[in-house]
Amino acid sequence: MLAPASWRRVASWICGWAYVVGNITITLAVNFGTSLFFVGCINVFESEPGVGIFQYENYQLYLIFLAITILCNLVSALGNRWLP
Structure with missing residues (x-):
């Protein structure tokens, strides 16, 4: 192995x-980026020039992030019969 015998446990714990x-x-960074992407895709459509149709508050973005995170966790936890 790469680590000396005296450092193996510490190195494996850190690793x-x-x-x-x-x-x-x-995982959380990708989910947050996905929620920002969704909001950006919605705001491509404008109600007036330069103003998107969805003016979100921070808590709304957080709720979208939580929904994406919960959905991803449900798919990986409960989706064994559909996943290869």
């Missing part, structure tokens, strides 16, 4: 937790 934190962080 494991870095993987978990990175996995959670990238």
